[in-house]
Structures are given as structure tokens and as C-alpha cells.
Amino acid sequence: MKKPLILVTNDDGITAPGIRALVEVASKLGEVVVVAPDSPQSGMGHAITVSAPIRLHPVEVFEGITAYECSGTPADCVKLGRHVVLKGRRPDLCVSGINHGSNASINIIYSGTMSAAMEASLEGIPSIGFSLLDYSHNASFAASKAFIRQIMEWVLTNGMETGSLLNVNIPNLPADEIKGLKVCRQADARWVEEFTEAVDPRGQKYYWLTGRFVNDDKGEDTDISALEKGFISIVPSMHDLTNYRAMGGLKGLEAS
């Protein structure tokens, strides 16, 4: 059987420990090609670079593995990976991460990791974004690897609905304390903003974004609930943002 082709990317940049862990797992399951940002891109959401040139360079970062660093966003990396690096070759799977920090709940809309996975899904490529609930650069990905391999193998065997992607978040626990995998919906939580206001060395005022994550969604079927109980959360996600339930209520606007 031909080895599957796996495109790997992330948003923390090609030198982040998280992508190294993901490449290690992926290279046991297939032929790996890496196209990742040359610098951290957290909080980039689904940004794409339309008004500037993008650079792409082959790099030797992972032994024996084809890898490119890209000056663009995570979504750019997937576009360039698919159409420039791989040319006509179609990946069997795209994996993004392992992100240093949670992308559960509303974080999916701010996440470069998940936007890369969504970009691949738009091309009909099964795709998964992986995130570990540890924001530190020195996060340990050891416990995550066996679970990530399990999920990747399952998707390679069973495929995925076209246009769908998986948002996988892993609690920051030792392997033997992780309870298993749980398929969930996205919790309806949000960030409550707080800005730090300060003055720079040249006397100019600036703001720096901080925030508190607030979850008022007490459903037992959410990703946040699963993570709190020690499960790995798996949310099947998609790019159709239509709020179908709200359509009826707008009929009056149509007739207005």
C-alpha cells in the first residue's frame, strides 16, 4: 500500500516544539511535507496575504523530511504547500499544530492553527488541528503523541466528510490521567477584554490586548466540559457560518 501524503503546518512557527512533535508522529504514518510560518502567527485567525509578496524557502529543520518556511500566515502556508510545493500532488491528510495553548470553544475563530486546517478542508483534504492546553514554549508533548497517532490513523482509515475538519484539544495531563477521546460541540464561551494601557519609551500611549476566558455554557456536551473532565475534545467543525435557526425571524426584513 502506498504511504499516505501528510501536509504539516502550524501557527507557532517552524521551530516551535509543537510542530516537531507532530512531525514525529506523522512521519511514522506517511510521507511528510512541512510548510510552516517562519515566525509565530498566533491570533492570525483566517488571515491571508493578498497585498504583499510571500516568500518560501526550503529548510533543513526535520531530519530527512521535506520542509519549507513561509513568510505568510498559516492559511497561506496551506495554499502554497498545496499548489507550489506539492504542485499536482494531493495530500491525504493535513495536520496543524501542535498548538501551544487551547483552541477550544471560541478560540477556533482567532486561531491560525485552525485556519490552516480549515483552508485544507476547503480544498477537500481531511484535516485536523491539534492543540495542547499549555501555552509555554517548553510544553511537554510526550503524553499527546499516542493519542494524536490514534486520531490520525483513524482519519486516514475512515476518511472524513468533505469540507469538515477536526478541532482537537488535549488537556495538559500525564498520559495515564487522560480519560480518552470525546466528540463534542464548541462551547459558547468568549473572551472578556481587558486592555493594558501604558506609555512607550518615546512617550506615546499604547494598548495591549489581554483578556479573561469566560464560559457560561454549562452543557455537558461541550469541548470545555470534556477538557475539564480530563478528556481530549474533538469538535467536528466547518466553514458554513450560516445561522439557519435565525433565518425565519428575518423574513420580516425581506418584506420590509
Add this chain to the structure above:
Amino acid sequence: MKKPLILVTNDDGITAPGIRALVEVASKLGEVVVVAPDSPQSGMGHAITVSAPIRLHPVEVFEGITAYECSGTPADCVKLGRHVVLKGRRPDLCVSGINHGSNASINIIYSGTMSAAMEASLEGIPSIGFSLLDYSHNASFAASKAFIRQIMEWVLTNGMETGSLLNVNIPNLPADEIKGLKVCRQADARWVEEFTEAVDPRGQKYYWLTGRFVNDDKGEDTDISALEKGFISIVPSMHDLTNYRAMGGLKGLEAS
């Protein structure tokens, strides 16, 4: 009756003709406060600025209207508008645009205009993103204004489901050729990428993103279909990206 408070933003930047047209309409309906990017931010998706300071300056751009330019993304503008400029005051409505170019269908996920509207909706503020199907800087917004006013008035009167937002796209037609308003779902279309490869003046290779919009979704109930027929499309949208239909098929993964 107290005048409603309307927060106005966009992604083409505070000097774009589109936001000027939107401010004109909004100022007839309520008290307007503008917080918009100091430079064009197209294609920024739902990016937020987390690893750099953000600047915010009051500017005199619209006569008699409080306005700030912001160095951040459209989503940053809404966050800063809400929490720094307006402090405790809660807008009754947030409007974003008028975007120079379509945000119908899959464009919503790449759109700074729509990310600003979504950011407001996350705070429970009724919000609307407006886009005109004309990419040029000198686009004429004259025909759009009466329709935009109608939609804003309807939302101010009838409110909107919490967490919902409207993605409004306007065909590039004279007012008397616009057929009316249609509530639609997001067409399942996509961009097929093409990269221009070239060499810069210093001899380095670069890529520039281009693409072709391809719509294989032939549904009569989509935004693309409505626009093609000369209607203004209104897609109620939301931030829950869960693909509920795909959950059942993943139960095997949970048990694997």
C-alpha cells in the same frame, strides 16, 4: 426616545469611501462613534493583535462625529471601541463596511469586515457587515444607502438573536435595478488558488496570491444566487463552527 448608539468600523481603513457612506447613513439614525483601522486590512480574517502594542488616535475625518484610527485589525477596532473609546457604554448596533468588494459565500472567513461584525456579535451587540460588489476604490455607494438604512432601521427596531450577525452583500447595480432583499444561506463556493511567481528587484523569488472564485453550489437559496438575480443578499451568520451533522460519524473514533 434616546438616540441609538452605533459603532462603525471597516477593514479598508478609515479614509475609504465605503466607510464614509456608512457613516452618512448611520448618523441619520443615531449617535455614531467610528473606530477603524489606520490602513487597509483586507484578508485579515479574524486576526487579533496579541503580541504587539496597538495605537489609537482621535481623528477629524467625519464632520461632527467622534472618530478614532487604530493600528490594529478590524476585530481589534471593535474590542478597543467597546472597552476603551466607549468605556462602559454599550452600542445598540455595530456596522462594518461598506466593504469595497464581495464578502458573500466563503469570503466571510477571510473578511476583516465580517470579523469586526462577528467580534461585536460575540459581545451580544447586534451587528451587520455591508459589502458592495465593486472592488474599486472609486466604487459608487449611492444606490446602496437607502437599502442600508432600511436594514439598519429594521434591526434597530426588531433586534437580533444574541450572538448572530448579518452578512449583507449588495449587487453593483443602479438603485432601480436592485430587486429587493433576500435572506439566504452562505453558498458553498471556494477560491481556487493560483500563485504568480516572480523575481524581485534584488533577485529573490516571491509568490503573490491570486485566485478564481468557483461556485459549484447551485442552490437557489444561496447568497451568490440572490446576487446574480439582482437581490441584496442577507445571510444570518454565527460563531458556532460545530459541524453537528458530522458528530455521529465520529463515534467510532471515540471508541477506537
